[in-house]
Amino acid sequence: MLADTLQNIKRRANMWTKPLLKDRIFLMGAIIIGIMIFIAILAPWISPYPAQGEGQTVPNVCPSISPAGVCPPSFQHPFGTEQGGRDLLSRIFFGIRTSILVSFLVVMLAMGIGLAVGLTAGYFGGLVDEALMRITDIFLAIPHILLALNIVAILGPGLVDVFIALGATWWPAFARLARSQAIAIRSRPFVMVAKAIGAPSRHIVFKHILPNSISPLLVQMSIDLGAVVLAEAGLSFIGLGVRPPTADLGQMIFAAIDFITTSWWVALFPGLFLTLLVLGFNMIGDAVRDRFDPRLRRQF
Amino acid sequence: MSDFITVKNLKKYYPSGTFFNRRMIKAVDDVSFKIDKRESFGLVGESGSGKTTLGLCLMRLLEPTSGKIFIEEQDFTSMKGRKLKQFRATRFSIVYQNPLSSLDPSWVVEQTLLEPLTVQKTFSKTEAKNIVQEALADVGLPSYILTRFPHELSGGQAQRVAIARALVNRPEIVILDEPTSALDVSVQAQLLNLLLDLQERHGLTYLFISHDLNVVGHICDRIAVMYLGKLAELGDAIEIFNMPMHPYTQSLVSTISQASVKFIKYKLKGEPPSPLNPPSGCRFHTRCPYATSICSEEEPEMVEVSKGHFVACHNLELVKSGLIQAKERAILME
Amino acid sequence: MAQALPLLEIKNLTVEYITHAGTIRALDRISLKVNRSEFLGIVGESGSGKSTLAYATIGLLPQNSRITSGSITFDGIDLLKAPSKEITSLRGRRISMVFQDPMTSLNPVFKIEEQICRVIQQHKVVNRQAAKAIALEHLAHVELPEANRILELYPFELSGGMQQRVMIAMALSLSPDLVIADEPTSAVDATIQFQILELLSRLRQSQNFSMLFITHNLDIVSQVCDRVAVMYAGRVVEEGSSHDVFSDPKHPYTQALMKSIPRPRKSITESKRLSVIEGSIPDLLFPPKGCKFHPRCPYAFDKCKQEEPELKEVKEGRKVACYLY
Numbered sequence: 001m002l003a004d005t006l007q008n009i010k011r012r013a014n015m016w017t018k019p020l021l022k023d024r025i026f027l028m029g030a031i032i033i034g035i036m037i038f039i040a041i042l043a044p045w046i047s048p049y050p051a052q053g054e055g056q057t058v059p060n061v062c063p064s065i066s067p068a069g070v071c072p073p074s075f076q077h078p079f080g081t082e083q084g085g086r087d088l089l090s091r092i093f094f095g096i097r098t099s100i101l102v103s104f105l106v107v108m109l110a111m112g113i114g115l116a117v118g119l120t121a122g123y124f125g126g127l128v129d130e131a132l133m134r135i136t137d138i139f140l141a142i143p144h145i146l147l148a149l150n151i152v153a154i155l156g157p158g159l160v161d162v163f164i165a166l167g168a169t170w171w172p173a174f175a176r177l178a179r180s181q182a183i184a185i186r187s188r189p190f191v192m193v194a195k196a197i198g199a200p201s202r203h204i205v206f207k208h209i210l211p212n213s214i215s216p217l218l219v220q221m222s223i224d225l226g227a228v229v230l231a232e233a234g235l236s237f238i239g240l241g242v243r244p245p246t247a248d249l250g251q252m253i254f255a256a257i258d259f260i261t262t263s264w265w266v267a268l269f270p271g272l273f274l275t276l277l278v279l280g281f282n283m284i285g286d287a288v289r290d291r292f293d294p295r296l297r298r299q300f
Numbered sequence: 301m302s303d304f305i306t307v308k309n310l311k312k313y314y315p316s317g318t319f320f321n322r323r324m325i326k327a328v329d330d331v332s333f334k335i336d337k338r339e340s341f342g343l344v345g346e347s348g349s350g351k352t353t354l355g356l357c358l359m360r361l362l363e364p365t366s367g368k369i370f371i372e373e374q375d376f377t378s379m380k381g382r383k384l385k386q387f388r389a390t391r392f393s394i395v396y397q398n399p400l401s402s403l404d405p406s407w408v409v410e411q412t413l414l415e416p417l418t419v420q421k422t423f424s425k426t427e428a429k430n431i432v433q434e435a436l437a438d439v440g441l442p443s444y445i446l447t448r449f450p451h452e453l454s455g456g457q458a459q460r461v462a463i464a465r466a467l468v469n470r471p472e473i474v475i476l477d478e479p480t481s482a483l484d485v486s487v488q489a490q491l492l493n494l495l496l497d498l499q500e501r502h503g504l505t506y507l508f509i510s511h512d513l514n515v516v517g518h519i520c521d522r523i524a525v526m527y528l529g530k531l532a533e534l535g536d537a538i539e540i541f542n543m544p545m546h547p548y549t550q551s552l553v554s555t556i557s558q559a560s561v562k563f564i565k566y567k568l569k570g571e572p573p574s575p576l577n578p579p580s581g582c583r584f585h586t587r588c589p590y591a592t593s594i595c596s597e598e599e600p601e602m603v604e605v606s607k608g609h610f611v612a613c614h615n616l617e618l619v620k621s622g623l624i625q626a627k628e629r630a631i632l633m634e
Numbered sequence: 635m636a637q638a639l640p641l642l643e644i645k646n647l648t649v650e651y652i653t654h655a656g657t658i659r660a661l662d663r664i665s666l667k668v669n670r671s672e673f674l675g676i677v678g679e680s681g682s683g684k685s686t687l688a689y690a691t692i693g694l695l696p697q698n699s700r701i702t703s704g705s706i707t708f709d710g711i712d713l714l715k716a717p718s719k720e721i722t723s724l725r726g727r728r729i730s731m732v733f734q735d736p737m738t739s740l741n742p743v744f745k746i747e748e749q750i751c752r753v754i755q756q757h758k759v760v761n762r763q764a765a766k767a768i769a770l771e772h773l774a775h776v777e778l779p780e781a782n783r784i785l786e787l788y789p790f791e792l793s794g795g796m797q798q799r800v801m802i803a804m805a806l807s808l809s810p811d812l813v814i815a816d817e818p819t820s821a822v823d824a825t826i827q828f829q830i831l832e833l834l835s836r837l838r839q840s841q842n843f844s845m846l847f848i849t850h851n852l853d854i855v856s857q858v859c860d861r862v863a864v865m866y867a868g869r870v871v872e873e874g875s876s877h878d879v880f881s882d883p884k885h886p887y888t889q890a891l892m893k894s895i896p897r898p899r900k901s902i903t904e905s906k907r908l909s910v911i912e913g914s915i916p917d918l919l920f921p922p923k924g925c926k927f928h929p930r931c932p933y934a935f936d937k938c939k940q941e942e943p944e945l946k947e948v949k950e951g952r953k954v955a956c957y958l959y
Binding site: 346347455486517538553570572 | 679680793794795796823824825826854890891894895896898899900901904906907908910914915
């Protein structure tokens with residue numbers, strides 16, 4: 001049975017991927033993100049100065065040009081160095097690592113919580129639905145910056161804050177999506193039939209409602225990846241995220257403000273990569289949505 | 301001989317309206333009838349008649365508001381919990397109109413067919429797979445269909461899968477809710493023949509719900525005609541189609557192109573009233589050519605006009621003479 | 635007998651759909667004529683191409699379609715070659731369409747008045763008052779009571795039958811020459827269906843228009859249409875007056891189809907079994923060689939498997955595409 005299920009999943013997955021691969025936007029986005037993931041995973045090995053990427057302090061290589069250590073692009077430092085003399089290229093590679101890690105984790109967490117809450121609320125309805133949705137509303141009302149501020153105040157700064165703050169504020173959207181899907185699907189004849197043959201609720205929710213609800217959530221997920229990257233960078237920019245010496249694109253941009261008039265490279269390159277990252281995710285998200293948005297009535 | 305299925309005073313009401321203006325949608329209002337074993341019982345009516353609701357109530361997929369259902373002398377309506385689920389899963393099956401929504405689109409056919417068995421857990425994996433193979437062959441489908449998804453099948457094939465699933469749990473009673481309405485004429489013919497074969501082979505009892513009078517008139521042994529939640533006429537199919545006694549049945553039957561009652565000239569005016577606000581007395585009186593004052597005051601009782609043939613009408617004499625007159629006129633015209 | 639020029643003449647029309655699985659030939663060299671004040675019924679099952687025919691005529695084919703041959707001439711105008719401005723002005727004014735499901739073809743967020751008047755004002759230079767008057771007139775024609783009240787309603791406030799009458803009123807509001815009706819009664823109940831068909835027959839007398847009536851239901855075709863064309867897998871297989879075709883079907887498909895329609899039994903000795911057409915509708919991605927019906931035809935012989943028969947006149951006004959004739 002497991003072998004069959006795997007085969008079925010493979011067949012369904014193929015139905016998704018084949019048309020996507022023909023979409024040029026998807027391909028572009030996929031290439032960009034593919035490269036980014038490659039960078040993120042292999043950062044320690046492909047960075048020219050991995051130790052600097054991780055935050056090691058180094059001696060200033062251009063004391064004559066900049067006492068702070070912000071050196072222009074050169075052969076040894078293709079993107080120049082940032083404050084403190086650290087190689088910008090390596091820092092960016094490690095920054096991408098942070099961004100991708102956080103965005104994937106946050107979106108996975110949000111989707112997990114959202115599915116659990118939304119499907120339960122949608123399938124069971126009544127009081128359960130009301131209660132769960134009111135909780136969702138509360139979380140929906142909290143802006144993530146405010147939440148992050150509070151968490152930093154309690155837990156101190158760091159990656160964990162970002163993770164909790166973003167995860168806690170992103171799941172309601174998924175919950176609502178999951179709920180509306182569950183409501184739509186629970187009255188479909190095949191669910192009635194499952195009830196008629198005596199299937200327990202557990203079976204119906206996991207085997208029928210879940211697989212049929214997931215499509216719009218996956219679309220939302222692919223769109224959200226880019227948004228979370230940006231949100232994370234934003235939090236770090238205002239100092240509520242990861243702390244130095246951990247590399248982070250948002251934080252690098254913040255630090256570059258002081259040097260923006262004299263050293264264009266310190267702001268440009270992190271910004272450029274951040275933009276590319278978000279763009280890549282957005283392209284994938286657009287392509288996936290175009291193909292699978294249930295409102296466009298496309299079927300897999 | 302004891303009756304197989306007995307329905308007594310079945311009601312299904314839905315509350316609606318606001319807190320200050322409570323109303324009831326009487327989807328099924330005090331319906332009683334019997335179904336014999338191995339019979340094809342047709343339930344006819346237009347949208348809003350309550351026929352689908354009645355079918356779902358019979359299986360208790362919808363809980364009746366009140367009334368009794370007896371299956372082979374056992375009180376089905378009072379069963380609860382596990383006993384209810386068990387009883388229903390082993391005695392009943394349902395086939396819906398649109399196979400694309402009655403089959404889980406994310407499941408392959410084999411999973412769908414195995415579901416009734418895996419849920420009940422009475423068979424081992426190999427036994428279950430064998431039963432599924434048999435059912436597939438029973439409905440005339442080749443085994444490669446097992447690995448297909450519903451949207452990869454044609455309408456006829458998909459509906460056969462739905463029927464196969466309905467057979468897998470060896471039911472006695474199959475509720476068919478417009479099983480061929482979404483299919484082409486030629487496919488419908490094949491499927492109706494299939495249903496007949498299966499009925500003979502497995503001794504099935506069918507509750508055939510449809511708005512298509514041609515199909516019901518052809519396949520069914522006895523029928524019940526519903527209008528706005530009440531039974532208008534009940535009896536032998538051939539008798540009713542050849543000599544409909546209720547004015548509503550008459551107008552329905554006269555819409556069939558080769559009806560033997562084409563001589564009935566009146567056609568119903570106006571729209572069917574809304575179930576939220578049914579007319580007083582006999583629900584049909586607002587569109588009935590024979591309506592008299594009593595019709596707007598009192599609801600008619602079911603009267604037996606001939607053996608096993610029941611009609612709910614106050615003015616049966618008027619209707620009968622109207623029918624005879626119309627027939628004579630038609631003969632004169634020829 | 636001198637024949638007036640037909641209002642609509644379709645000659646040798648071929649329409650193909652490009653799908654990721656291959657090319658589907660939905661219409662294969664179709665030739666049809668609709669005369670003035672004539673109701674032509676197009677009967678067919680899934681895959682017959684009848685809807686494609688409707689949409690090709692009104693110019694609403696989907697993007698992945700290609701018209702690879704033929705012409706559609708409407709009152710002397712070649713619809714396939716005319717500039718799009720001309721087509722847009724024709725559509726609604728001289729050729730209009732009634733769709734199958736009124737619930738989805740009427741815009742749910744606009745009142746009926748808005749919808750009808752918009753159509754009228756698109757083609758006629760009149761103010762809203764005048765448009766409203768025309769709308770009321772046509773709502774009266776389709777026998778909708780309290781037309782004034784109906785104008786103020788939203789589509790969901792009307793029943794299926796009333797919605798369909800509104801659609802018909804809209805279609806007739808500019809006094810078109812040709813109305814294309816795509817399964818106009820499939821979404822409504824039997825008694826309402828009957829009323830709508832009678833309405834169409836009456837309107838025909840009073841409003842003087844032609845209709846291309848597309849349906850899968852053979853019974854209702856004979857109620858409303860003078861002539862009928864039976865389609866199968868993109869070809870017209872039989873054509874003639876509806877009375878002739880249904881009382882004396884000549885093509886094996888038409889014959890088999892008529893026999894497979896269930897009818898209420900007249901006596902208990904009558905068998906419940908229906909006569910069926912063996913097999914199923916051909917896969918249009920890989921259609922059979924020769925006559926597309928031959929795999930299911932009880933009379934098929936060698937020639938049928940080689941060459942596709944053309945639609946030939948077998949007697950006055952009667953055409954069949956079959957080598958038996």
